[in-house]
Each structure stands twice: as structure tokens, then as C-alpha cells.
């Protein structure tokens with residue numbers, strides 16, 4: 197008795213043409229819905245050029261993933277139907293599992309091409325715009341006019357962020373306000389343990405490491421309020437390490453920073469000189 201004959205018959209009965217049509221139709225319907233209905237609501241919003249870029253990238257990922265997800269769902273649905281037990285037999289085993297070399301071949305080709313082209317897309321986008329992530333002390337992908345960016349130093353410590361403004365007399369503030377339509381260079385560092393500066397609506401997330409100046413760029417758009425959270429478990433009060441900030445018009449920013457300079461003048465005088473990184477306990481960090 198040969199087991200090969202009936203199995204081959206069974207395989208040939210598969211409705212490849214209609215399954216493929218169903219997949220193409222489902223993808224043609226679902227992909228525009230996903231892109232145009234869900235795309236605009238994807239994180240992290242359009243608070244900065246970088247955040248908007250992340251929305252675009254997330255939309256591209258979702259658009260590419262949709263036909264794949266539809267394909268998997270159609271395939272599962274077809275399997276449930278095609279391999280259902282037609283005539284219940286108490287002791288019958290299912291058909292032997294058989295490979296299908298051409299499906300396997302094309303699956304590997306398709307998934308490899310999708311993964312490689314997405315990684316090429318990701319690398320291009322990172323080099324084009326930066327991504328709002330810290331790129332270390334010497335970023336290799338600089339935005340245009342990077343040297344004219346407004347420098348803001350983000351100093352993390354257990355368990356709060358403070359902000360230092362080298363172009364405004366080195367004043368250090370407890371809150372953060374940023375001027376609209378301005379390229380900002382966040383110089384992120386820490387005084388103690390590893391933290392992470394995560395300003396969600398700005399599309400910025402950068403590690404705050406002691407002894408390191410980690411630079412992230414973002415170009416603000418219109419007025420906006422945003423939240424800052426520490427995104428790295430940093431001790432018992434990690435969950436309380438947050439504050440809020442806002443992007444305001446350039447005129448309001450100018451009056452805010454002037455008022456901060458005035459208010460903190462006595463403190464500014466006793467701060468150590470502005471530096472890209474600080475070691476508040478020099479005796480424990482000799483060298």
C-alpha cells in the first residue's frame with residue numbers, strides 16, 4: 197500500500213487560486229484602512245519633526261505588516277476549513293505531515309526580502325533625520341544647522357530631572373520650556389545611576405549615563421505640552437521621576453527664561469561651571 201498517492205491527491209485539491217485571491221482582496225481592503233484610519237493615531241504624535249518621522253516609520257511598518265497578517269489569518273481560516281474532520285472516525289489518525297518545498301522556498305524569499313528592505317529603510321531614516329534618540333557625545337547623523345541648535349542640558353539624578361541652559365548664563369531650572377519651531381540639542385547626562393530621558397510627545401528618548409554626554413536632536417513645531425519620564429529603573433522612587441514641560445512661542449520662551457535667570461541667580465552663582473558632564477562626588481571618582 198502506498199501512502200503517497202492519497203496524500204498527493206489531497207494536496208492537489210487545495211484551492212490555491214481562491215486562497216490567493218482572498219489574500220489579495222483582504223490585503224487590498226485592509227492596508228488602506230490601516231494606513232489612513234489607524235496611521236494618524238499612531239504614537240508618538242506630531243509634536244516635533246522627529247516625532248512625526250516616527251509616526252511615518254510606524255505607518256510604513258504597519259502597512260508592510262498588514263498583508264502578512266492578512267495572509268496568516270487567511271491561511272489559518274483555510275486550514276480550519278480544509279483540514280476539518282469530515283467523517284468522524286474514532287481511531288483515525290490525521291494525514292501524515294508533508295512538506296511543500298515551493299511554499300517553503302517562497303516563504304523564506306519573501307520574509308527575507310521584507311526584513312532586509314525594512315532594515316535598509318530604517319538605516320536610511322536614521323541617517324537622514326536622526327530619530328530623537330541619543331546618539332552619544334559625537335552623533336554621526338547630524339541634522340542641518342546642528343551647530344545652531346538651542347543647547348539644553350538634561351541632568352538626571354535620583355529622582356528628578358533638572359535642565360541647564362548654557363546659552364542663558366548656565367542657569368539650572370526645575371521645569372522645561374522650549375521655543376516653538378526651533379532645533380533643540382538635548383545634552384543628556386546623569387549625576388548618579390543610569391536613567392533615561394523620555395519626552396514622549398517630542399519623540400525623544402535618550403539614556404542618561406553618568407560621565408557621558410548623550411546628544412539627541414528634535415525640532416519643535418507649534419505650542420504643545422509634553423511629559424518627561426525616566427524610562428530606566430533607577431531606584432525606589434523611579435516611578436515618581438517625571439515632570440511636564442511645554443513648547444511655547446519664542447516670545448513666551450524668552451520671557452520665561454529671563455524670569456528663571458532672575459529667580460535662580462543666587463543658585464546659579466554657586467553651581468559648578470557648565471560642563472558636558474559632572475562628577476558631584478569627585479573624591480569617589482578619582483581620575
Ligand SMILES: [Cu+2]
Nearest residue numbers: 391426430437
Ligand atoms: Cu531615573
